[in-house]
Amino acid sequence: MALTAKTVDLSVDLGFLSLRNPVLTASGTFGYGLEFEPYLDLEKLGGIVVKGLYYGPREGNPPPRLVETPSGLINAIGLQGVGVEAFAREVLPKLRNIKTPVIVNVCGADDDEYAAVVEYMDKQEGIAAYELNISCPNVKREGLCPALAPQSTFDLVKRIKAASRRPLITKLSPNVTSIVDIAQAAEEAGTDAVALVNTFLAMAVDLETRRPKLGNVYGGLSGPAIKPIALRMVHQVASRLAVPVIGLGGIMTGTDALEFLVAGAAAVEVGTANFVEPDAAARIVAEIERWCEVHGVVAVRDIIGTLEVS
Numbered sequence: 001m002a003l004t005a006k007t008v009d010l011s012v013d014l015g016f017l018s019l020r021n022p023v024l025t026a027s028g029t030f031g032y033g034l035e036f037e038p039y040l041d042l043e044k045l046g047g048i049v050v051k052g053l054y055y056g057p058r059e060g061n062p063p064p065r066l067v068e069t070p071s072g073l074i075n076a077i078g079l080q081g082v083g084v085e086a087f088a089r090e091v092l093p094k095l096r097n098i099k100t101p102v103i104v105n106v107c108g109a110d111d112d113e114y115a116a117v118v119e120y121m122d123k124q125e126g127i128a129a130y131e132l133n134i135s136c137p138n139v140k141r142e143g144l145c146p147a148l149a150p151q152s153t154f155d156l157v158k159r160i161k162a163a164s165r166r167p168l169i170t171k172l173s174p175n176v177t178s179i180v181d182i183a184q185a186a187e188e189a190g191t192d193a194v195a196l197v198n199t200f201l202a203m204a205v206d207l208e209t210r211r212p213k214l215g216n217v218y219g220g221l222s223g224p225a226i227k228p229i230a231l232r233m234v235h236q237v238a239s240r241l242a243v244p245v246i247g248l249g250g251i252m253t254g255t256d257a258l259e260f261l262v263a264g265a266a267a268v269e270v271g272t273a274n275f276v277e278p279d280a281a282a283r284i285v286a287e288i289e290r291w292c293e294v295h296g297v298v299a300v301r302d303i304i305g306t307l308e309v310s
């Protein structure tokens with residue numbers, strides 16, 4: 001059989017959602033998806049996670065909001081967005097025409113706001129699942145995000161899971177001592193899956209002006225610089241949880257994505273790569289397929305969690 005024959009089954013099943021391939025785009029790095037239509041066929045993707053949605057529209061943080069660092073990017077966008085009404089009115093009807101699952105990244109300044117976003121979105125059609133962004137600064141917790149402690153993670157996930165009619169993916173922050181404790185709290189609260197990692201708290205300094213390079217002083221580090229840490233966390237969490245794990249952090253190539261799958265991720269998300277190359281996610285799908293062909297892997301799901309550690 002010729003090596004170039006398209007015989008690889010790329011589909012993966014998260015239990016609550018089947019994907020044509022394991023590659024989704026990460027929230028906040030791919031707009032609402034539609035902005036990327038000129039660059040790639042959105043129906044080549046496994047799924048699209050749209051940028052974080054608070055209830056109302058938000059301006060975000062003061063500029064500068066992005067700084068490039070060695071093999072990385074620090075962002076302090078501050079979750080700028082259009083809010084639920086404009087999203088439902090202007091964006092969702094267009095996304096419904098695309099035959100790719102759309103996942104809404106849900107944000108909130110307190111637990112009530114998360115619940116309000118989900119309540120509003122539950123009345124809309126064309127959403128496959130919610131991704132709960134528990135890394136938002138919380139006004140009722142002295143600015144700390146729910147993702148930082150097992151109890152606040154548990155409370156929020158339990159409330160949102162009970163309130164929503166759709167599957168829930170809880171997106172974890174890496175800025176914790178024990179990622180497994182947080183992941184287990186989310187699982188005990190009933191999450192259908194976890195996604196990790198969000199960005200690492202970071203900063204950049206301009207020596208000449210002796211000022212922070214970001215208007216917000218601190219931001220979140222993403223890109224290839226974080227991949228080894230993300231991979232370690234995905235492996236730790238996938239080894240301990242029964243629910244599926246979606247892995248992300250610095251994925252730039254098909255090889256990167258496959259490493260996450262082997263480490264235990266059931267699917268992956270591509271983030272910062274979209275800024276470098278707007279069709280990166282489609283290229284990564286093609287590279288996964290090619291790798292499987294060359295290595296005689298008939299179905300990509302067969303390599304999930306196959307890392308040998310002893």
Ligand SMILES: Cc1cc2nc3c(=O)[nH]c(=O)nc-3n(C[C@H](O)[C@H](O)[C@H](O)COP(=O)(O)O)c2cc1C
Nearest residue numbers: 026027028052075133197198222223249250271272
């Ligand atoms: C500019 C920018 C905006 C982001 N916005 C969001 C967001 O709205 N919600 C969210 O959960 N994560 C957000 N993230 C985090 C990414 O989805 C992803 O978790 C992180 O960047 C790590 O993946 P990567 O290294 O592939 O970019 C954002 C990241 C960047 C770089």
